[in-house]
Amino acid sequence: MTSAAAGLVTSNESKTASIQAHIDQVTEDLLASLPDPGQLSAEERRGILARYTAVLEGNFIYWMTGAYISVGSDEARAKIMDNLREEVRDCHPGMMRRFAIAAHAIPTDEDAQAVHRNLMDVRLFIGRLSAVPVVVTMAFFEGFIQRFMPYLAELAQRQGSSEMEYTDVHGVCDVTHTQELFRALDAEMTLNPPLSAKETFEGVELLRTLIQNIVVAA
Numbered sequence: 001m002t003s004a005a006a007g008l009v010t011s012n013e014s015k016t017a018s019i020q021a022h023i024d025q026v027t028e029d030l031l032a033s034l035p036d037p038g039q040l041s042a043e044e045r046r047g048i049l050a051r052y053t054a055v056l057e058g059n060f061i062y063w064m065t066g067a068y069i070s071v072g073s074d075e076a077r078a079k080i081m082d083n084l085r086e087e088v089r090d091c092h093p094g095m096m097r098r099f100a101i102a103a104h105a106i107p108t109d110e111d112a113q114a115v116h117r118n119l120m121d122v123r124l125f126i127g128r129l130s131a132v133p134v135v136v137t138m139a140f141f142e143g144f145i146q147r148f149m150p151y152l153a154e155l156a157q158r159q160g161s162s163e164m165e166y167t168d169v170h171g172v173c174d175v176t177h178t179q180e181l182f183r184a185l186d187a188e189m190t191l192n193p194p195l196s197a198k199e200t201f202e203g204v205e206l207l208r209t210l211i212q213n214i215v216v217a218a
């Protein structure tokens with residue numbers, strides 16, 4: 001490796017660390033803003049479960065596929081393909097639907113309408129296929145989901161459900177997985193021209209807004 005190349009890798013690694021710090025902070029802020037499940041009405045709990053399902057069931061694989069198409073490095077492709085394979089092989093949309101059915105929270109037209117605009121913004125962002133912002137967004141989302149699962153499980157339990165496969169599977173903290181994801185981000189940053197913070201976190205901001213909209217119907 002030339003010294004110039006070594007310098008590039010080092011600066012990308014510190015950039016990746018600061019990206020990780022930022023998305024960790026966004027995650028902490030979102031978790032801290034969640035309403036206490038015990039203070040919510042049954043209808044408010046149902047609404048959160050239903051809007052979450054309306055967003056995740058039909059879109060997560062689309063988002064991941066968009067990430068796969070966007071990236072150019074072998075590291076990122078391999079990492080995203082592992083994720084897609086698991087989603088399809090273990091039928092995660094089916095797991096999501098069973099979770100919603102058991103919690104009596106199948107999304108209605110109104111639930112879908114409540115998240116429509118913010119969901120559309122995330123879809124269009126993914127459709128631009130911009131590698132680094134898409135990988136940053138997926139890294140944020142994976143980290144957030146895992147931390148959000150105990151909350152989602154509690155809402156479902158309070159709605160009388162004991163079907164917890166979805167929240168159990170997605171609540172596992174996998175340190176190796178996170179490290180690999182950020183290595184993939186490193187590889188993509190090496191391939192692509194540098195972006196401003198606004199460009200880098202555009203998808204994170206859109207997804208944060210969508211998650212807030214899941215928690216509180218607009």
Ligand SMILES: [Fe+2]
Binds near residue numbers: 087092170
């Ligand atoms: Fe999944």
